[in-house]
Amino acid sequence: MTSSADLFETFFAVIPAGGVGTRLWPLSRANAPKFLHDLTGSGTTLIRSTYERLTPLAGERVMVVTGVKHREAVAGQIPELDERDLVLEPEPKDSAAAIGLAAAILHHRDQQSGCQEQGRGTIMGSFAADQVIAPVEIFQEAVREAVATAAPTAESDGKIVTIGIKPTHPSTGFGYIRAGERYPVEGAPHAHHVVEFVEKPAEEVAQQYVASGDYLWNAGMFVAPVALMLKHLAAAEPELHAGLTEIAAAWDTPEQEATLERVWPTLPKTAIDYAVAEPAAAAGDVAVIPGEFTWDDVGDFAAIARLNPAAHQEGMTVLGSKARVYSEEASGVVVADTNRVIALIGVENIVVVDTGDALLVTTTDHAQNVKKAVEALKEKGDSDVL
Amino acid sequence: MTSSADLFETFFAVIPAGGVGTRLWPLSRANAPKFLHDLTGSGTTLIRSTYERLTPLAGERVMVVTGVKHREAVAGQIPELDERDLVLEPEPKDSAAAIGLAAAILHHRDQQSGCQEQGRGTIMGSFAADQVIAPVEIFQEAVREAVATAAPTAESDGKIVTIGIKPTHPSTGFGYIRAGERYPVEGAPHAHHVVEFVEKPAEEVAQQYVASGDYLWNAGMFVAPVALMLKHLAAAEPELHAGLTEIAAAWDTPEQEATLERVWPTLPKTAIDYAVAEPAAAAGDVAVIPGEFTWDDVGDFAAIARLNPAAHQEGMTVLGSKARVYSEEASGVVVADTNRVIALIGVENIVVVDTGDALLVTTTDHAQNVKKAVEALKEKGDSDVL
Structure with a gap:
């Protein structure tokens, strides 16, 4: 077993920066999506705030996946970002392709460096670019627990860990995570098994969820070993997995652009929830850390x-x-x-x-x-x- | 007594084009007041509609009194207007000065041409530039009755005639005219004496007015011999009358501009209602023609x-x-x-x-x-x- 400090050397933060934020039109729009705006009056765009929340955990190990037309805007917001870690989608392909490509690239780098074979493969944490979270310290503590929970052990490939938000009201606008029994793991006193993910409920169902105390909002935050992410993706979406693997193999080589341009348009469009989270939960491979911080997706x-x-x-x-x-x-x-x-x-x-x-x-x-x-x-x- | 056709040779339409129309901000504003807008979707500005409503009665005998900064806009709207009949106020001085100056200029021209002495002095009709009226034919018929009622006779100096609007609801936003007995005059079967003008009433008072059937809305439309207008103005506002007479004497001469610039700023600011209509009504010199047309001052x-x-x-x-x-x-x-x-x-x-x-x-x-x-x-x- 590796120590907590060692674990964080394997952590890589991924920021999917997609989604126009249509409900925030006409402020947010195709050429100026939600994550490029300061919606909290903080003087900082949402994507910059997301980066600043993660870099104390990930250091320089941060990757952004965004649309090719936002290249300059994102680079302007995060000048610290290594060009190799700014992944530009030629066209939107939904979250499974975006997060899956990040996983595939990180996994390929692990293989190139031999880390995978040493049992020190990357643990990725995916956090959307357009959410508002406070206090930052409590969020970071939840991520630490998630990384500890996600880490592979001698007995297992680790877990896909989601950070669920304690609901403050019976929202019908979010999906929910049904938490199960405590999952005993060192360094993560709040980890629980996930029984299932459920879609946006009707009002009365949402009230039952909140009353039960067993349900958390699904904020789309996933922390997982990249190898485990890709294993589930390969099982549920083999075509998508094959395409992403092909692109990842060419990444950081002179073939990168040509391969991306050729393969990306052929990839199926699907959400990470269907492609990975739900089948993984059904297989008992998902855990959850309840987030005690306030969370807002600035939905409207x-x-x-x-x-x-x-x-x-x-x-x-x-x-x-x-x-x-x-x-x-x-x-x-x-x-x-x-x-x-x-x-x-x-x-x-x-x-x-x-x-x-x-x-x-x-x-x-x-x-x-x-x-x-x-x-x-x-x-x-x-x-x-x- | 002169015939109806003769009477119309003495008629001169005056269009006071003042008033920003503050309640229509930000459309209507100091540099683009209400009368320069098309507020009815007719494709025609309010001032142009006003002109087109009057020219069938007045021919080319139309005068506009407006602010100096609207010179080009008004000339653009009414290219038919003789430059001598575009009266430009150096600064706003309220309706008594604007309408009074028109009366003074027309009276001076009468004196120059000798018409006044022949008992054929001008009958002016003053109609604001920013009102909406339909149908035009009924309005014009009311003006014809007003001119017939206003005309001097062997026995009298004529009448100041207002066209009052039959109220459609107990508005608290308009002043009212209390009509008295029938005023028998040839060519004006609907003429009545005016007992008094009353200011904007409270709600219950307005309801009583409408229920009584004796009250009409004061739309600020006045038809009167210029000599009679000026007689009442001289009595109520001698300083204003003297200043306007001085300006009028220089009108159409090389001294016009200099005199206007010198005298105008010294003139008192007051409304035509106080300076002429109310004292004239108290003296029994005012009649009213009820207007059966629809009228809207596009107040908001x-x-x-x-x-x-x-x-x-x-x-x-x-x-x-x-x-x-x-x-x-x-x-x-x-x-x-x-x-x-x-x-x-x-x-x-x-x-x-x-x-x-x-x-x-x-x-x-x-x-x-x-x-x-x-x-x-x-x-x-x-x-x-x-």
């Missing part, structure tokens, strides 16, 4: 109000350094991406998002419907602002 | 919805040739002065006014409060968008 503009208590101005939450907002008998959220004067009169729980080429007016209660509007605009041929 | 954005039944789109009233509006579970008014995409989700009776440098979001119920917001913005130092 209602979250913006929640996450910016300091930005209150005349009863409104105002985001935007150039904002000139006047409000009277009004409450809600203004996100100003321009320096126009915005006057709000007699509108309660309003959401106004003002950008150069598009304006959204809705309410915090309807914030989830923004996605539908974006789909409708696409159909109407207004894609220039999406 | 709620009026925009009312006046644009043809502009309905997905439950919204949308004004603006370049508008790109998407709405879902939404109702209200959008006035788009840009070509930005505007998405409205789950907002009822909303008012969104989108201009290049300012955005207003309110509701039709709060539309009257826009004026207060503009005052607050002025105090905050945001005058660049006012």
Whole structure:
């Protein structure tokens, strides 16, 4: 068994930076997705905050997987990133391909260096680029427990470990993780077996989940030995696994670009939950660490109000350094991406998002419907602002 | 007594084009006041519609009184206007000075041409540039009755005749005219004496007015012999009358500009209602023609919805040739002065006014409060968008 300090030498943080954040349109959009915005008024983009949360654990061992068009923006946000660790997808292929490619590249490097054979293969931790977490120390402690839980032993290939969030309300917008018995492992006093992952529930079901105390929100955080990730991926999605292995074999060689361009478009699109997490849970290979930190995926503009208590101005939450907002008998959220004067009169729980080429007016209660509007605009041929 | 055709040779239409229309901010503003906008979706600005409503009665005998900074805009809207009949105020001095100057200039021309002595002095009709009236034929018939009623006779100097609007609801936003007995005059079967003008009433008082059938809305429309107008002005506001007479004496001469620049700033600011209408009514010199046409002063954005039944789109009233509006579970008014995409989700009776440098979001119920917001913005130092 390796010590905790040794374990962290094998840890590699992976940040999948995909997802436009359609519910945050028109602020967040194809060319300026959610993770490139400062949505908490902290002065830091979500992806930079994610990096700063992970680098105390991973050091320079951080990889970002993002769309090729975000190359410059991401490099600008994380100048510390090694070019070899900025993985650029030619087109979006969902989370299984993104996280799977990171796993395949890291596994290939392990094989090249001989680490895999020495039982010191990489343990990856995948954390989305667009989530808000506090306090950072409690998150980091959960990751430490997850790495300890994930580590292979003489008897096993280790575990795929998810960090689940203690639900604060019966949300119908998240999937849930059903925790089972305690999983006894050194360095992880809170580890539990995972019985199953369940999809977004109906309201009453969500209430039962929360009341039972056995369910956690699935925040999509996975810590696992790359070899174990790939073993489950190969079983559930052999075609995807084969393609990713082919790309990974060419990575860090002159063939890297050509192989990526040729193979990537042929890969099936699927979510990591279906391709790895659910079958692995069914096989008894998944554990969970309950996260006691607060977690927000900034799913819509209602979250913006929640996450910016300091930005209150005349009863409104105002985001935007150039904002000139006047409000009277009004409450809600203004996100100003321009320096126009915005006057709000007699509108309660309003959401106004003002950008150069598009304006959204809705309410915090309807914030989830923004996605539908974006789909409708696409159909109407207004894609220039999406 | 002169015939009806003769009477119309003495008629001169005056269009005071003042007033920013603060309640229509940010569409209407100091440099682009209400009368320069098309607020009915007709394709025609309010001032052009006003001109087209009057020229069938007045021919080329139309005068516009407006602010000096609107010279080009007004000339562009009414290219038919003789330069001598475009009266430019160096600064706003309220309606008594504006209408009084028109009366003084027309009276001076009468004296120059000798018409006054022949008992054929000008009958002016003053109609604000920013009102919406339909059908035009009924309005014109009311003006014809007003001119017939206003005309001097062997026994009298004529009448100051107002055209009052039959109230459709107990508005507290307008002043009222209390009509008295029938005033028997040839060519004006609907003329009545005016007992008094009353200011904007409280709700219950307005209800009593409407129930009584004796009260009409004061739309600020006056038809009167210029000599009679000036007689009352001289009595109530001798200083104002003297100043206007001095300016008028220099009008159409090389001294016009210098005299205007010197005298105008010294003139008292007051409304035509106080300076002429109310004292003239007290003296028994005012009659009224009830207007059976529909009339709207486009007082706020709620009026925009009312006046644009043809502009309905997905439950919204949308004004603006370049508008790109998407709405879902939404109702209200959008006035788009840009070509930005505007998405409205789950907002009822909303008012969104989108201009290049300012955005207003309110509701039709709060539309009257826009004026207060503009005052607050002025105090905050945001005058660049006012």
